[in-house]
Amino acid sequence: MKSTKRKVFASLLTAFTIALAFSMGSGEAFAQSQMDELYVVAAGQFAGTNTYCTYAPYCNTSTCAAKNYNSLDDLANVPTNECSGDLTATRQLGGGSSSRTYTYEGKFHFDGNFTNDAHQRNINETLSFFVLGDPGTSYSISYSGNAAAAARKGAEEAPGCYLGTGPGVFSADVWSPAEVHVRTANAQTNVSDSKRFGDVKTGKTTDPVITVAGKRYSFAFQINVIGHTHTGGYCVKHSEGEESFKISLDVHLTASNHCPIPSGEQSGPGYSWGEGALAPAYIWDVVLEPTTIDFSGRYVREIDYAPGWDGCIAWALTLDPTLPLNPVIGVSNSTPIQVLSGNHLPYGDVVGTTAAKVSLLRHLGLQSACVSTVYQQDEIYCDADGQWHPYRRNILRYSIGPKHVSSERDGHRISKKY
Amino acid sequence: MILALKQVCEYTVDVKGDWKMSNSGFLAIRRMLALILGMTAISAPALSEPGNYVVQDARPLAVVAKYLAERHRQRIGYEEPPYQPAGISSRTIAFTVPAADAMSVSSASPKPSPLTWGDLSRVIDDYGSQVSTERFEVFQGDETDSFYVAPSYITTSRGQLERFTPILDARVTVQPAQRTVLQAVVDLCAALQKTTGYRVVPGTVPMNLLVRNSTALGADGETGRHYLYSLLRSLPAPVSWELFFSPTLNVFALNLYILPTDTR
Numbered sequence: 225m226k227s228t229k230r231k232v233f234a235s236l237l238t239a240f241t242i243a244l245a246f247s248m249g250s251g252e253a254f255a256q257s258q259m260d261e262l263y264v265v266a267a268g269q270f271a272g273t274n275t276y277c278t279y280a281p282y283c284n285t286s287t288c289a290a291k292n293y294n295s296l297d298d299l300a301n302v303p304t305n306e307c308s309g310d311l312t313a314t315r316q317l318g319g320g321s322s323s324r325t326y327t328y329e330g331k332f333h334f335d336g337n338f339t340n341d342a343h344q345r346n347i348n349e350t351l352s353f354f355v356l357g358d359p360g361t362s363y364s365i366s367y368s369g370n371a372a373a374a375a376r377k378g379a380e381e382a383p384g385c386y387l388g389t390g391p392g393v394f395s396a397d398v399w400s401p402a403e404v405h406v407r408t409a410n411a412q413t414n415v416s417d418s419k420r421f422g423d424v425k426t427g428k429t430t431d432p433v434i435t436v437a438g439k440r441y442s443f444a445f446q447i448n449v450i451g452h453t454h455t456g457g458y459c460v461k462h463s464e465g466e467e468s469f470k471i472s473l474d475v476h477l478t479a480s481n482h483c484p485i486p487s488g489e490q491s492g493p494g495y496s497w498g499e500g501a502l503a504p505a506y507i508w509d510v511v512l513e514p515t516t517i518d519f520s521g522r523y524v525r526e527i528d529y530a531p532g533w534d535g536c537i538a539w540a541l542t543l544d545p546t547l548p549l550n551p552v553i554g555v556s557n558s559t560p561i562q563v564l565s566g567n568h569l570p571y572g573d574v575v576g577t578t579a580a581k582v583s584l585l586r587h588l589g590l591q592s593a594c595v596s597t598v599y600q601q602d603e604i605y606c607d608a609d610g611q612w613h614p615y616r617r618n619i620l621r622y623s624i625g626p627k628h629v630s631s632e633r634d635g636h637r638i639s640k641k642y
Numbered sequence: 643m644i645l646a647l648k649q650v651c652e653y654t655v656d657v658k659g660d661w662k663m664s665n666s667g668f669l670a671i672r673r674m675l676a677l678i679l680g681m682t683a684i685s686a687p688a689l690s691e692p693g694n695y696v697v698q699d700a701r702p703l704a705v706v707a708k709y710l711a712e713r714h715r716q717r718i719g720y721e722e723p724p725y726q727p728a729g730i731s732s733r734t735i736a737f738t739v740p741a742a743d744a745m746s747v748s749s750a751s752p753k754p755s756p757l758t759w760g761d762l763s764r765v766i767d768d769y770g771s772q773v774s775t776e777r778f779e780v781f782q783g784d785e786t787d788s789f790y791v792a793p794s795y796i797t798t799s800r801g802q803l804e805r806f807t808p809i810l811d812a813r814v815t816v817q818p819a820q821r822t823v824l825q826a827v828v829d830l831c832a833a834l835q836k837t838t839g840y841r842v843v844p845g846t847v848p849m850n851l852l853v854r855n856s857t858a859l860g861a862d863g864e865t866g867r868h869y870l871y872s873l874l875r876s877l878p879a880p881v882s883w884e885l886f887f888s889p890t891l892n893v894f895a896l897n898l899y900i901l902p903t904d905t906r
Contacts, residue, residue: 501828501844502853526850537846545700546730548722548886548895550846557850558900559878571854580831580843584891 261322261607262365262477263354263441265434322477322607326351326369330396330451331468338392338457339385347451353475354434354441357484357517361429363444368422369473371398375415377408378464390458396467399450408465438565440518447473485604486512486519486567486615491634495572504624504642505576506631512567512604519567522604523560526573528553529601529617536577536585536594536624543588549581552596555620560605575631576622582642585624593625695737702735703769703778704884707791708899710739710765711882714757715901717783717874719790719867721808721885722894724840729775729797730889737768756787766791777803784871809885809894810867812837818860824852826859826873831896834866845886845895851879852898870896879903 332345355363373396383389395407402421409415429442453467495507512519534551541547556574564570577596585594602616621632623639630639697705704720711718722730740761762780770777777795782788792808814833816826827844834842857876861869874881880901887894 498853501824502849505849507853544888544890545732546725546886546888546890548845548888548891548893548897550884550897550899552846555850556848556852556900557854557879559851559854561854571850574849574853576849578844578847578849580895581846584843584893584895587891 260436260439261356262324262475263356263434263436264324264326264475265352265354324473324475326449326473326475327470328449328451329468329470330453331466332453332455333466334392334394334455335464337462338390338460340458342454342456344455345453347449349449350446351449351473352446353444355429355444355477356439356441357429358440359428359430359433359442361442361484361517362427363429363477364424364426365444365475365477366422366424367447367473367475368420369401369471370418370420371402371404371469371471372418373398373404373406373416373467373469375406375408375467376465377411377413379412379462380460380464381462382460385459388458389460390456392457392460392463392465393454394465394467395454396469397452397454398469398471399452400448401471401473404469406467408467438518439521449473484517484519485606485613486514486517488513488616489602489634491573491618491636497640498574498576501578501580502574502576503579504582504629505574505578505622506633506638507572507574508631508633508636509572510569512563512569515567517567518565519563519604520565522563524563524569524602524604525558525560525612526555526600526602527558528555528599529614530599532596532598534596536581536596539590539594540585540588547584549584552577552598555598555600573620573633575620575633576629577624582624582629586626590624590626593623593628593630595621595623597621695739696734697737698732698734700730700732701886702733702737703766703791704886706737706739706765707762708882708884710757710762712902714754715880715903716757717785717788717790717880717882717901718757718762719783719788719792719810719883719885721790721792721810722887723776723793723796723806723808724887724894725776725889726797726799727889730887733773735769735772737765740764757789759789762789762791775803776806784868785875788871790867808867809834809838809840809842810865810870812866813863814861814866814869815863816859816861816869818858820856820858822853823855823857823873823877824849826857827852827870827896827898830861830866830869830873833861834894837866840894841892842894842896845884845897847896847898848879848881848900851877851881851900874898 328347330345330347332343334343353365355361355365375394375396377392377394380392382391391410393408395405397406398404402419404417404419406415406417425445427444429444431443433440433442435441449471451469451471453469455465455467457463490511490513491508495509497503498505498507512524532553534553537547537549537551540549561570598620600618600620601614602618603612603614605612616634618634619632623630627641628639629642630637632638695706699705701722704722707718707720710716740757759780759782766778766780775797776793778791779794781790781792783790792810793806795803796806798804812834814830814837816829816833821829824844824847827847831842831844834840855877857873859869859872859876861872870883874883880903881898882901884897884899885894886897
């Protein structure tokens with residue numbers, strides 16, 4: 225901060241800080257990770273004015289600084305100077321996951337003389353919260369915060385002119401999300417107040433839809449942030465004081481109903497039979513549904529929802545109790561994999577067995593087809609609640625016959641001579 | 643195949659429950675095999691105290707090794723010799739299974755403390771005191787907390803107990819090339835077969851895990867086990883192995899299985 229003296233105007237020392245900090249603290253403005261479920265867009269205006277200058281040219285009647293912006297990461301639009309004083313504004317933006325923390329602090333310091341002045345700083349912006357998914361996505365968002373205002377008046381010397389005097393007044397107001405108002409008295413004083421606020425918003429998202437990093441977010445709700453500081457006086461030779469407000473906000477996407485969960489998946493024969501050691505196995509193409517929701521970047525995995533049954537090994541053990549093969553009783557990869565664009569999984573789901581295993585079983589005299597069954601549960605990770613959510617159960621089955629093998633996934637079956 | 647793993651000593655219901663949660667894969671195997679043999683599911687061992695267990699199986703040592711590997715989330719490889727037909731049959735063997743970390747019983751993370759070479763040696767000693775047709779030993783693996791159980795003596799066709807070099811000690815050469823880990827395992831088996839003269843094939847393996855991960859690793863005269871370790875370390879999930887031999891089929895099969903993790 226620094227001050228500047230002019231002939232009529234009091235020196236004006238201004239500091240106005242806008243800070244937005246998000247819980248993930250990535251350090252980059254609203255950087256969206258691929259796991260983000262919640263996105264915020266801020267639009268609003270900063271305006272600094274001196275509205276009661278009636279004795280021009282001894283004071284400036286214009287609006288000193290007014291800036292509109294439509295995104296909190298639009299750093300270039302933050303005012304950098306205002307009227308005769310200097311305004312410094314900084315923003316720290318970050319983002320990620322499903323939680324956001326927002327802090328907005330405005331501070332104005334005055335040290336000079338009043339002719340007939342009313343210096344005001346107004347911030348009025350809207351935080352719009354968007355949830356991953358198309359319109360109609362269910363959400364539950366809770367927020368809580370604190371609105372605080374403070375003002376201090378120091379030493380004062382009046383009157384400053386022949387018209388009489390109106391003592392300097394320093395005041396600060398928060399109008400939204402909660403109302404807090406403070407105003408200094410004529411004498412030296414410190415005043416402050418604060419108020420907690422909070423709410424839970426539930427519903428389904430609507431238009432508009434924004435696309436960030438290739439992912440679609442639809443609108444959930446918005447919060448208005450309105451803060452104000454005022455410094456005024458009439459014919460005061462010297463006055464010193466300051467006013468400030470601070471709005472803190474924590475926003476969380478809660479539970480799982482906000483997190484798009486696939487309604488199912490297509491298990492089509494989009495891939496092919498394996499080759500070499502994998503020749504008896506079919507590789508099933510898997511696409512998450514609905515395709516109108518973009519699940520790309522999300523993580524999915526498979527686990528067992530029930531123990532499987534390997535009828536092939538059970539049969540073989542009756543002929544060779546020393547069979548050197550373990551039964552297949554579960555899924556074979558629970559490592560999370562990331563969904564690709566178009567909701568495709570990066571790998572097909574291999575259902576079947578190896579050439580060596582088919583050979584060994586047939587060597588034991590396989591006369592009719594044996595069947596191995598695995599009970600697969602597909603799950604998707606929701607970053608908002610840190611939980612895996614089941615979205616599909618599939619029965620995986622393969623059979624080995626004397627001359628054929630088959631592969632079955634979720635009711636789709638394919639076989640070949642092998 | 644596996645008949646029973648039964649605890650002889652006393653334990654509590656709570657402890658049973660905790661064990662079941664952390665060894666679902668093993669339980670699933672036991673349940674399935676119990677069904678095969680028309681038995682009810684067998685009792686769960688306690689975590690907090692050493693226990694005496696009776697295993698009736700053609701491969702009792704493999705059963706205990708896998709149980710401990712899954713309980714402690716440690717790679718404990720198990721390797722067999724080329725048994726004579728009479729050398730492998732259902733046996734009933736009593737083991738004293740080492741204690742797990744008592745803290746794990748009530749801990750949110752049920753991973754017991756790591757097993758030591760001495761812990762496993764005592765299990766091998768139990769086996770050796772009851773089976774005289776072959777001898778197994780415990781060896782330190784390529785990683786500090788991994789071990790493998792491998793045969794050191796076997797009864798030959800002449801009926802004599804003779805020194806045996808484990809199959810995976812064979813030196814192998816596998817050309818470096820980008821391939822799936824499954825193909826690398828196939829190539830390892832082919833290399834072992836070429837070196838040892840025994841037929842070696844991939845057994846039951848976690849196919850999706852092996853197909854979805856690739857490697858460019860090759861082997862240049864290193865042991866088959868060392869190459870296997872390299873392949874397993876390249877996977878995103880912990881995997882251990884069992885090299886079984888069937889005298890009926892005259893084949894070794896390299897089985898791989900995923901160890902439980904704390905993230906499930």
